[in-house]
Amino acid sequence: MKVVSEKRERIIQAATIIFARQGFYNSTVADVAKEASVADGTIYLYFKNKDDLLISIFERSMDMFIQAAEEEINKEKSAENQLKRFIDLHLRLVHKHQELAQVIQIELRQSSKFIKEYANEKFFSYLNIVEKIIQRGKEQKIFNVDINAGILKRAIFGAIDEIALEWVLMKKKRYSIEEASYELCQMFVKGLK
Amino acid sequence: MKVVSEKRERIIQAATIIFARQGFYNSTVADVAKEASVADGTIYLYFKNKDDLLISIFERSMDMFIQAAEEEINKEKSAENQLKRFIDLHLRLVHKHQELAQVIQIELRQSSKFIKEYANEKFFSYLNIVEKIIQRGKEQKIFNVDINAGILKRAIFGAIDEIALEWVLMKKKRYSIEEASYELCQMFVKGLK
Amino acid sequence: MKVVSEKRERIIQAATIIFARQGFYNSTVADVAKEASVADGTIYLYFKNKDDLLISIFERSMDMFIQAAEEEINKEKSAENQLKRFIDLHLRLVHKHQELAQVIQIELRQSSKFIKEYANEKFFSYLNIVEKIIQRGKEQKIFNVDINAGILKRAIFGAIDEIALEWVLMKKKRYSIEEASYELCQMFVKGLK
Amino acid sequence: MKVVSEKRERIIQAATIIFARQGFYNSTVADVAKEASVADGTIYLYFKNKDDLLISIFERSMDMFIQAAEEEINKEKSAENQLKRFIDLHLRLVHKHQELAQVIQIELRQSSKFIKEYANEKFFSYLNIVEKIIQRGKEQKIFNVDINAGILKRAIFGAIDEIALEWVLMKKKRYSIEEASYELCQMFVKGLK
DNA sequence: TATGAATGAGTGTTCATTCAT
DNA sequence: AATGAATGAACACTCATTCAT
DSSP: OOSSOHHHHHHHHHHHHHHHHHOSTTOOHHHHHHHHTSOHHHHHHHOSSHHHHHHHHHHHHHHHHHHHHHHHHTTOOSHHHHHHHHHHHHHHHHHHTHHHHHHHHTGGGSSHIIIIISOOHHHHHHHHHHHHHHHHHHHTTSSOTTSOHHHHHHHHHHHHHHHHHHHHHOSSOSSOHHHHHHHHHHHHHHHHO | OOSSOHHHHHHHHHHHHHHHHHOSTTOOHHHHHHHHTSOHHHHHHHOSSHHHHHHHHHHHHHHHHHHHHHHHHTTOOSHHHHHHHHHHHHHHHHHHTHHHHHHHHTGGGSSHIIIIISOOHHHHHHHHHHHHHHHHHHHTTSSOTTSOHHHHHHHHHHHHHHHHHHHHHOSSOSSOHHHHHHHHHHHHHHHHO | OOSSOHHHHHHHHHHHHHHHHHOSTTOOHHHHHHHTTSOHHHHHHHOSSHHHHHHHHHHHHHHHHHHHHHHHHTTOOSHHHHHHHHHHHHHHHHHHTHHHHHHHHTGGGSSHIIIIISOOHHHHHHHHHHHHHHHHHHHTTSSOTTSOHHHHHHHHHHHHHHHHHHHHHOSSOSSOHHHHHHHHHHHHHHHHO | OOSSOHHHHHHHHHHHHHHHHHOSTTOOHHHHHHHHTSOHHHHHHHOSSHHHHHHHHHHHHHHHHHHHHHHHHTTOOSHHHHHHHHHHHHHHHHHHTHHHHHHHHTGGGSSHIIIIISOOHHHHHHHHHHHHHHHHHHHTTSSOTTSOHHHHHHHHHHHHHHHHHHHHHOSSOSSOHHHHHHHHHHHHHHHHO
16 A cells, blocks of 8 residues: 555545635536546546545545644643634634635535535544633633533634635735734633633 | 515525525425426526526525614614624524525535625625624724724624534534523623623 | 408518527527517417418418419510519519518428428429429420420529528628529520520 | 547437438437437537537538549539539439438528528538539630629529439439439530520 | 416436446 | 546426416
C-alpha cells in the first residue's frame, strides 16, 4: 500500500475544486475526471460512487481539522483562550482552503443523504471539542455553570460556520478574517460567562 | 380566478412537503404534482420551472416571517427584549412549520443558483432586522458600542439557524424549543454587552 | 350559415403567418390562437386538429389558384400563350402572397401525412392544368407530339415551384419575378417544341 | 477506433431509414437508436443532437453526389452531353438510394433551420455544377448566350428534383427512371438552345 | 359560440455507472 | 490499474387537446 494513493488524492483535490465551482449536483463525474486528468472509470476504482466522493472530501478534511484543533487547543490552559484559538483556527483554515470550505458548507448540506441519513460521526467530534472547552470553562469557573453546553456548542458552531460562509462567498471582502475572529471571540467569551 | 390562486397555494404546500421529505434534487416535478393532486403540466402554469418553485417557497415564507418579526419587535421598547422576542419568534415558527424550515435551511443552500447568483434581497431584510436591534441596543447603552453589528448580525443568524436545524432534524428531541430560546437569548444578551 | 365564417378566415390568416414565420412544427396552436386573437379552444371549433389547419390552408389556396388559372388560360387560344399566362400567374401570386407560398412550399412537404398519405386531389388538379396545356399544344402542332406530358407536367411544376421558393426566401432579390417568368417561359416553350 | 467510426455509420444508415419511413418530426431518437441497435445515449456520442443527425445525412450524401457528378461530367466534352450525364446520374442515384433521397428531398426542407438559417454550402455546390455546364454550353455556342444561367440552374434542379420525388414516392411506377431521364434531357437541351 | 385552465402523454437529452480491453 | 465507449434509466418541460363554465 502506498502511503496514501497519489491518484486518490488527486481525484479528491479535483472534486473539491469542481464541486466548489459548480455545486455538487451541477458537476458531473466526467468533470471531476477531467480536472483530475484521469479516465471516468478510474474514479470508481477509488470511490464507491459520486456521493462517496463528497463524503470522502468531508471526512478527510474533518479529520485534518479535528487533529489540528486538538493540537491548537492543547497549547492553552484557560478555556477562554482555548475558545479563541479554536475560532481563530476555524476561520484561518477556511481562509486558506476556500474551495474546500465551500464544498463542506454548501454542497454537503444539499441532500438528505448527508444530513439526515449519514450518521455524522466526524461532525459530532467537532462539536465535542467545543463542548469540552465549555465544560472546562465551567470547571475553571470562567463560564457560567448554568449554561447548557449541549445546546450552545451547536449555536457556536452555527455562528462560526455562518461567518465563514459569508466571508468565503463575499466577493469584495468587507472585513478581514482577523476582525471576524476577534468579534466572535469577544461575544462568546462574554456570552458564556 | 380566486384572489390568490388556490391552486398555486396547493402546489407550494405540496412542494414544501416533498422537498422537505426527499430533498430538492431528489424530488421530481411529478412527485410534487402528485402530492398537490394536479397534473405535471399544471405546475408550469404557476411556476417558471422547478427552481422557481423553490425560490417561491422561500420568498413567500420570508415575507411572512419578516412581517411577523417586525410586528413582534414593535411590541417592545428595549433592544434586549426585542432580541429575545426575535429569537423566540424564529424558533417558534420553525417549530410550527418544520417542513418549511427544513426546505429553507437545507434545500435552499444547495445550489449556487440560490446562494451565489440569486440576489438574496429577502435574506438581507432578515439580517437588517437583527442589525437594527443591535444598533438600537447601542443607542440605549445596553449593548457595547464597539461591537461590529455588520459581522455579528450574521453570527446571530447562524446560531439561531443552526439550533433550529438541529432541533427540526432531531428525532428524539433532547431539549425544548423554549429551552433553546432561553439559552440563546442569555448568551447573546450577555455577549453583546 | 355565414357566407364563410369570419372567424375561420381569421384563424387561417393567422396560421399562415405563424407557420411561414416559424415553421409548422415549431409553431404551437397557442401561437396561432394569439395571432388570431381567439382562445386556444376556439380553433377546435373550426378545425379538427393542427394538421387540419395546415391542410385547410393548402386546400383553400389551391382552390383559389386553380380557379384563377383556368380563367387566365381561357383568355388565350394558343398553348404557347396559355403556358406563358400560367407561369406568369403562378409567379405573380407567389409574389403577392409570399407567406402563403412559403407555407405551401415548405411546411406542407414536411410530413408524410401530407405528401404520402393524404390523397392530394387539389395538387393533381394543378398538374392537370399543365397537362391539358401540353396536350392542346400537341394538337395545335406547336409542341412535339412525342413528348411525355405525364412526366413533363411534373417537371414544369418542379421548375416553377423551385424558382418561386428561391425567390420568396431570397432576402436581397437578385432578379425580378418578371425576369424569372420570362426565362422560364422561353425555356419551356422551346423545350417542348 | 476505426478509421471512420463504424458505429457512426450505422447510426446514419438507421436514421436515414427511420426518417424516410416516418418523417423527421415523427421519428424519435429512440426509434433511430433501436434501428441502429445502439443505446439512446450512444447517438449523442456521435451527433450533437437530433438536428445534427439530419444535417449529417445531408452533408455526407451531398459530398458523395458532388464528387460523383464531377467525375461523370469530366467524361464528356460537350455541354449537351455533360447535362445529360448529370441528369442521368442524379436520377440513377435517387433510384439506388431511395430512402436517402426521400429524406433529403422531403425532410430536409421541413424546418427553417435547414432552408433559411443553415447556410447551405453543399447545395450551392450542386447548383454551381449546373451553372458551369450552362456556361460551357454558351462558350461552345451550343446554348443560347442570352439565357440567364443564374435563374435556370435552379429551375433545372427543381425539375429534376420534383421528378425524382414523384418517382420515389410513386408506389406503382408509371414510368422508368430511364424514360424520365430521356424526357428531361430532351426538354432542357432544346430549351437552352 | 367562446373561453382558457387543466391535462398528461410524449421526448430530447443527460450522466452515473459498467465492463471489455 | 486504467481506460473511455457504451449503456439506459431518469426527468424536466412542452403542447395538442379537452371541457366545465
